[in-house]
Every structure is written in structure tokens, then in C-alpha cells.
Amino acid sequence: MADNASVPRPHHRPTTKAVIPAAGLGTRFLPATKAVPKELLPVVDKPALQYIVEEATTAGITDVLLVTSRGKTSMVDHFDRRPDLEALLEAKGDQRRLDAIRHPSELAAIHSSRQDEPKGLGHAVLCAAAHVGDEAFAVMLGDDLIDERDPLLAEMLSVQAERGGIVLGLIEVPREHINRYGSVAIEPVDAPETPLFTTVKITEMVEKPSPDEAPSNLAIIGRYILPPEIFDAIRKTEPGAGGEIQLTDAMARLASEGTAVHGVVFRGRRYDTGDRGDYLKAVVQIACDRADLGPEFRQWLVDFVRSELDASVVPGSDGGSE
């Protein structure tokens, strides 16, 4: 008989559900997002949201709940079949595009729930309560894209399977940027460290602190594994930073009641699509990496940057000469 440590705890079930809060108005991208949900803006040739769902399914998630709002049903359509388009592409013998449009509908069971008012991330997660039921689940925020070669969510799920409670994705940020994030205080734990991941115990969480008040420069990124008890904690949470019901405050409440909180410090490839500048960088980085587009695009980029540098050299100065 194997030793008990290798036997899964009796109450542990694998985490199969992910919740993607996607009810926001996308004001930072107006006018592009007047009629098109921010989550469907293409990152190269795929909507940002599809990257997130692919990341979830790669980690073993089979059921995805999109928390949406009015005017955003096209997000759900993206993961539906398109028999008319499929027939057209089939008749043309265009197998590559046929596969590309079928793929999103084959990823996972996609569900949606409405957030009727923008009352904060905690409130958005609460909209998933009935669907999630009594099991641990992942929350994935659409502004963070994690490179498929650096599987953060799978690592977080395995930490959760072993230790239970809450598991958060963390990155180090410059201290002057910590006020854009939830910030945490940590203690080391006895766990193997890899170049990409370090597991830590979280002892404090603060939503969007000022840099001088932040417990550290470790920021919560948009990947969470949460126990179902979070829903009751959110119900008891008063509006916090920005007048919104904050997930960080509900997690801090659960922690104060004894729920273990761990973090996985991530040092892998992450692309932020949250604002226009970061979105542009993400598109360029991902395009450079693509086998089909990358080689030509990189060469163009090198030539473009060279011509920009040449143009910025003041005539008559010796800048740029060797």
C-alpha cells in the first residue's frame, strides 16, 4: 500500500471550472469597444479571450463561465459553432480556416451569467455562485495573457490540490506600480522551486495600496484558485477601494477566518493587454513569436526600428556613427 501522503485527500476533487469576469465597459479602448467587447479585440488574429480559454483548458478546465453584461453576447457566440461559415469553407476546401473557426467551440463547455451593475471584481465573482456550486474554481482575468509554454495555472492547481485553500498568481512589479494591484506579504514554504515558479505562504493582502504602505512589491495577477466559501465571504464584504466590492477584501476575510492562502510567484512570459500601450506590446511580442508570421515580421520590425533611429539622429551631430 502506498504511503498516505500520495493518496488524494478524500474531499478533494479536481478543479474543472473557471470563471472569467468579462462584464467591463472597456472604456480604455474606446471607440474600438463601443460595439465590440474588449475581450474580443484580436491579439494578432485571435481574440484575447480565446487565449484565456485555451490556457484554462490546457490546465484541465472543462467548464468556463463568462460573467458578461449587456451588449457583450458576441463573446459567447465566439465559442459557438458557425455552420454557415463552416459549410462555405468546407466547399472551398479551406481546411486551415475551417479548423480555426471550429477550434473555439471544441475547447470547453461555455456558459454565461450576467453582472447587472459594475460593482467590482468581488461582485462579478459572486455572479458565478450558482454555477460553481460547492467546488474550488479558477478565476482568470482577461487582461493577463500567460504564454502557453509557461503553465502558471496548472502549477497553481497542483499547489491547491496539495494545500487546499486559496492560491494566487503573483509577480514582482516595480514598487511605484504596486498601487495598480492587490499586494501581498509572504513567508517562505518548504516546496521545490523552479526557474518559473516559487510557492509562498501569503500572510497579508491589501487592495491597491500606495507604494509606501504596500506590504511588498509582489502583485496579485489575474489568476486565482478559490474555494467555494469565497461566495459567503463576498456577500459579507462591504465596498472597499474605489467604492467597489473587492475580491481581495473577501479573500482577506476568509484568511482571517483560517483559510490557508498560498501564492505562486511567476517569472514566466506574461503579456498585459489592459491598456493600449501594453496591448500594442503584447501584439508585437506574440507576432514575433509566431512561426507563420514571426520571421518576416521580425525583419520588418528591425528595419523599422533602424529607420526610426536614423530619423531621430540630428543632422550634423555625430550620433549613430561608430
Ligand code: G1P
Ligand atoms: C484586479 C484586482 C487586483 C489585481 C488585479 C490584477 O484589479 O482587484 O487585486 O491585482 O486585478 O490585474 P483591476 O485590474 O480589476 O483594477
